[in-house]
Amino acid sequence: MQKPLPETALEPGTAAGVSRRLFLGAVAAGSAGVLVGGGASRAAARASIASIEETNAQALPEEDFWSKVRGEFLISEELAYMNSGTLGPMPKPVYYAVVDGYRALATDPGRENARQMKAQDELRQELADFVNADAGEVALTRNTTEGMSFIANGLDLKAGDEVLCTFHEHPGGLEPWKIKAKRYGVVVKELPFPVPPSDPSEILNRFEDAITPRTRVISVSHVTFPTGCVLPVKELAALARSRGILTLADGAHAIGMLDLDMQDLGVDFYASSPYKWAGAPVGTGFLYLRRESQERVWPTVATTGWDDEETGARRYDRLSQRAGPLLLATMTALEFQNAIGRARIEQRIMSLAARLRERLGEIAGVTLYASDDRELCSGLTGFTLEGFGRTEVVETLWRRNRVWVREIDYALSTVRASTHHFNTEDQVDRLAEGIHDIFKEGTL
Ligand SMILES: Cc1ncc(COP(=O)(O)O)c(C=O)c1O
Incomplete structure (x- = not known):
């Protein structure tokens, strides 16, 4: 029997305490300007990331290395948290970035908001680098569900057009197609496959056999949510392309878990949630839209800029104001992942x-x-x-x-x-x- 945990497993204020110390240190140093722009969080994040880089260079035994990495999380020692598939914990530097981003907004909303909104393009670039895409192919969403909905909603499909999925799609990847079916008469087929499969070809063959002249989209999970099966997305995308069919991958679990490469996968669209495996704060997601496939998709949310094709995937995330601290913290999360090494x-x-x-x-x-x-x-x-x-x-x-x-x-x-x-x-x-x-x- 394990020791009982306190009612609140995490110690609220632990990280904020560190961040507050840095914050007060900045005030004491007379550098008021450093407060705007989350200077304190950046210092804490830099220290944390530098410590990971240093550890990485030390060639420690594996468990020792990972124990140091674990030390950069706030997660309670007693708790064996094994549900990153729903929501992963933020490492400390990411948490600092969130807290200090909001502190800075509360301190100097005008200048800080302007700065944080500019971070959208920086994050777009960093996400693009992270998954080997072009910044013009990355839209900033709130999560996978939103990304999947943007594609399903944005494609012009007619009654009788077919969408091929598997029988293990998450509702966030499947239900957007169900709306399409009810609203426009699109036919959604949920293909079964052996669980677990013994070879990727077993899945590939099911799709190849199911394709008809009315098939328009293959929409599948990269990693299925009930069993954790990695589907052969690259091969499915190649098959689809050869038949003039679009591919949408639900990659909710893949970013931060698998070393992702959009060029290599060859999909048209890819939706993900970096707050599961990549240590980002909940509320940031990304949607990849291959350049050549963007003309097929209508934006779902709109304000100025939705019709500006020159801006690439930006026109799919014209949301007016958004949560800047989450954008900044997501950049920190990617930096943290890179410091450890994705492979x-x-x-x-x-x-x-x-x-x-x-x-x-x-x-x-x-x-x-x-x-x-x-x-x-x-x-x-x-x-x-x-x-x-x-x-x-x-x-x-x-x-x-x-x-x-x-x-x-x-x-x-x-x-x-x-x-x-x-x-x-x-x-x-x-x-x-x-x-x-x-x-x-x-x-x-
Ligand atoms: C395969 C898959 N797709 C989509 C989702 C929805 O993710 P989110 O809640 O981040 O939109 C999940 C959630 O766990 C999932 O497992």
Whole structure:
């Protein structure tokens, strides 16, 4: 039995305390100007990121390295948080950036807001660099759901036109097409595939067989949410392109988990939520729209600039005022990820997920839906326990083991664990022991 956690697991004020110290230090130094523009947060962020870079250069044993990285998060030591798939924790520098961004807005709204709004283009560029795209191909959204809706809503489709999805799409990626079906008579097909598949071609073949002369769009998850299956998006995009079909990928989980490259994937559109795996604050998302495909999409929100094709993807995010501190903090999040190294993060996530599959695979009564194939697996692991419902399993893991996983009740019923880089091998083992105990002692 784990130590009980206090009612509020995180210590409010811990990070704010650090940030306040820097803030007061700036005042004491007489540099009032530094307050405008979140100077304090930038100092804290720089220190945190420099510490990661330094650690990275030290060639420490893996667990020691990741323990240092974990030290840059506020997350409670007792808590095995394994649901980054819904919402990942911000590392400290990102949290500082949010807090200080709002402080600066409250201090000097005029100048600060002007500065923060300019950050839109900076963030667009940084996101573009992060996913190997052009800044003119990145629209700033609030999340994946919004990005998927922008594309579904923005394409001119007629009654009888077909959209191919899988049977494991998240509602945020599927329901926008359901509106299209109800409003215009578009036909949405949800294709099944073996779970887990033994080879990406099993999925690819389903799509190839389902394409008809009326198929207009292939809209699929990059990483499926109930089981964590990585779909062969690059191959699907190539197939679609060869038939004059557009591809939209729901990449909610991919940014920050997989080392993404839009050029390589070759999709037309890609929606994501950097606050799941990339450490960004909730409320920032991005939508990639390939240059040549933009003429096919109408903007959904509009103010001045929506019709200016010269500005590229900017015309899809003309939202007037927006939450500037979140934009600034998202840049810090990308910087933090880059300091660790994206390939290293992906490797860590995959290694923890492999350990989890191995541990769960040893327990009789567990059905694993995640594949062991490196091409098909991810940091999400979906499973069920024979004889136990998902809700009671999730609640018991929390109450008995202080492990936070989630239940999935749409498309497929599973318990889902996210293994992010800040999780530890011990936490993975703790989850497996918790499952073991459920079979031995029942649920709470
Ligand atoms: C595959 C997938 N798509 C879309 C979403 C919706 O994400 P958001 O709430 O960030 O829009 C999720 C949420 O977890 C998801 O798993």
